[in-house]
Amino acid sequence: MSSHKVGLDFGTANSVVSYFENGTLHLFEYEFKNGQKHIPSLIVYDGDGIVIGDAARSKIIRDPNVEGYGRFQKQLLFHTSKYLNSDQEQRARITVTADFLRELLFSKEVQSSSFSQQKGNIKNLVISIPETYYRDIANQEKVCLNRLIMNELGIGANNFQLISESVAAATYWIWEKQRQNLETHGNLLVCNMGSSSFNLSLCSISTTEKVKVLYSDNYGDAGFDFDRQCVQLAYTEKHGHFLAEESREFIRLLKDFELKKVNSHQESTSRLITYLKMPEAMAEYNLYCFGGGYAVKCQHISEAFAPIQKGIQEVIQHLYIWMQSHQQSFDFLFIIGDLCQFILTQNTILQALDIQESDPRFDPSFNNAYSSFAISHGACLIANSLIDPVERCVYTLGIVAENLNANAERERQLIPIIQGGTDLDDLLETQFLDQPLLTAFTGNFSTITVWVDAHLQGDIFREVKLDAIKLPNYSCRNHWRVGMRVNHSHIFYLVIEDCKNKQRLEYELGILSNIVAQL
Numbered sequence: 001m002s003s004h005k006v007g008l009d010f011g012t013a014n015s016v017v018s019y020f021e022n023g024t025l026h027l028f029e030y031e032f033k034n035g036q037k038h039i040p041s042l043i044v045y046d047g048d049g050i051v052i053g054d055a056a057r058s059k060i061i062r063d064p065n066v067e068g069y070g071r072f073q074k075q076l077l078f079h080t081s082k083y084l085n086s087d088q089e090q091r092a093r094i095t096v097t098a099d100f101l102r103e104l105l106f107s108k109e110v111q112s113s114s115f116s117q118q119k120g121n122i123k124n125l126v127i128s129i130p131e132t133y134y135r136d137i138a139n140q141e142k143v144c145l146n147r148l149i150m151n152e153l154g155i156g157a158n159n160f161q162l163i164s165e166s167v168a169a170a171t172y173w174i175w176e177k178q179r180q181n182l183e184t185h186g187n188l189l190v191c192n193m194g195s196s197s198f199n200l201s202l203c204s205i206s207t208t209e210k211v212k213v214l215y216s217d218n219y220g221d222a223g224f225d226f227d228r229q230c231v232q233l234a235y236t237e238k239h240g241h242f243l244a245e246e247s248r249e250f251i252r253l254l255k256d257f258e259l260k261k262v263n264s265h266q267e268s269t270s271r272l273i274t275y276l277k278m279p280e281a282m283a284e285y286n287l288y289c290f291g292g293g294y295a296v297k298c299q300h301i302s303e304a305f306a307p308i309q310k311g312i313q314e315v316i317q318h319l320y321i322w323m324q325s326h327q328q329s330f331d332f333l334f335i336i337g338d339l340c341q342f343i344l345t346q347n348t349i350l351q352a353l354d355i356q357e358s359d360p361r362f363d364p365s366f367n368n369a370y371s372s373f374a375i376s377h378g379a380c381l382i383a384n385s386l387i388d389p390v391e392r393c394v395y396t397l398g399i400v401a402e403n404l405n406a407n408a409e410r411e412r413q414l415i416p417i418i419q420g421g422t423d424l425d426d427l428l429e430t431q432f433l434d435q436p437l438l439t440a441f442t443g444n445f446s447t448i449t450v451w452v453d454a455h456l457q458g459d460i461f462r463e464v465k466l467d468a469i470k471l472p473n474y475s476c477r478n479h480w481r482v483g484m485r486v487n488h489s490h491i492f493y494l495v496i497e498d499c500k501n502k503q504r505l506e507y508e509l510g511i512l513s514n515i516v517a518q519l
Contacts, residue, residue: 007381097144194337252291492509
């Protein structure tokens with residue numbers, strides 16, 4: 001069997017795998033023993049076997065009605081659970097996540113329906129994660145995923161890459177537009193409304209097939225909170241009080257509501273359009289009937305959606321302030337994510353951007369046809385080097401030096417080596433300080449302090465032990481300079497070079513996000 005370079009959209013609603021074959025992008029569907037095919041959801045099993053759907057987010061669940069489905073055990077890696085917070089439970093989450101990815105991607109068992117068993121070996125893997133997680137150097141979920149892939153799944157650091165959902169979606173947008181011989185130069189605004197958050201990213205795209213995120217903002221607790229609020233409003237309408245969200249009854253109603261919402265999407269969209277035109281006349285109309293005697297009215301939808309609407313408006317307002325101050329604008333609009341198919345979401349985004357559906361920057365037919373799998377397809381294109389995103393190191397990195405001040409007192413000096421905002425492509429080559437700073441060290445120094453300006457986290461310091469490193473040919477006349485580099489897998493290296501003969505010593509410090517997270 002052949003080898004593939006694949007992309008994985010590791011999202012909340014679905015875990016979607018895309019692969020490239022014979023010049024065409026394909027979706028991988030897991031095939032069960034009974035012949036059914038399915039795109040795996042991020043769902044796991046809890047000990048009681050209660051079916052609660054992928055929006056439950058806090059428990060391990062499965063669907064016992066589908067043969068073999070229980071083997072897909074997946075805990076939501078990307079969300080902190082209010083029920084799972086101890087070290088032991090955190091480890092359990094990582095283990096379950098590793099089991100899920102192993103079964104989905106790498107299992108070689110004869111009875112397995114994994115990608116490796118059905119399609120061939122995975123040569124390279126690109127996984128998309130939310131933009132906010134991607135940009136946060138110390139994000140725990142990103143750190144866990146990095147460790148999991150290398151330690152639990154055994155993929156080499158040079159064979160996998162994490163990419164932001166926004167960049168993946170923009171990558172796919174470029175690919176499809178170019179296939180249609182349409183313009184792909186300018187700024188693309190990607191609006192991603194998933195089941196957990198709303199992310200907005202302004203991406204610069206060029207004819208050289210490069211993608212660079214210029215600006216990004218996020219509003220959390222979006223889709224899942226909307227579903228919960230709808231269920232609570234329907235329950236309160238009938239019983240006069242809220243329902244405990246940890247109860248089996250709430251979980252049952254939440255699942256039933258979500259199924260009803262998905263299955264009646266076209267009909268409910270038509271009704272909502274009528275409601276938007278005649279809100280008073282349609283306020284009491286039962287839009288969704290579910291759970292055996294419960295109903296979500298049109299006015300409930302407006303009430304549950306109001307916080308999301310406000311969040312979207314605020315995020316877009318921040319974008320306009322930034323664009324004005326940086327003399328930027330957007331030339332294209334791409335709306336992706338499950339909840340972006342919801343009419344209230346689309347209307348809110350368009351109204352906040354002050355554009356109509358007929359605006360040339362927005363193509364409704366393109367969005368409806370290509371948005372569903374844009375992230376996984378984009379990750380696959382990046383894995384196959386068909387589109388080259390430009391990633392940036394958000395944080396300033398450097399070392400700490402000590403100088404004597406005018407009073408002959410030791411004074412700590414923070415010296416940057418890598419400036420925040422530097423393209424990661426540029427960091428593949430070592431970035432050096434212009435001035436040699438190691439002339440005062442002896443020939444066998446043992447530590448050096450690395451400094452990271454992590455913005456929200458503040459300045460972070462790490463003392464790096466260099467016991468195995470000895471400066472060769474040391475003398476007081478030798479000059480040494482310090483440099484740093486970061487490879488595509490975000491592995492961080494400290495480099496020391498002799499200024500005269502260019503002899504280098506490299507010290508691998510590990511994955512950059514791990515370094516910060518351990519402090």
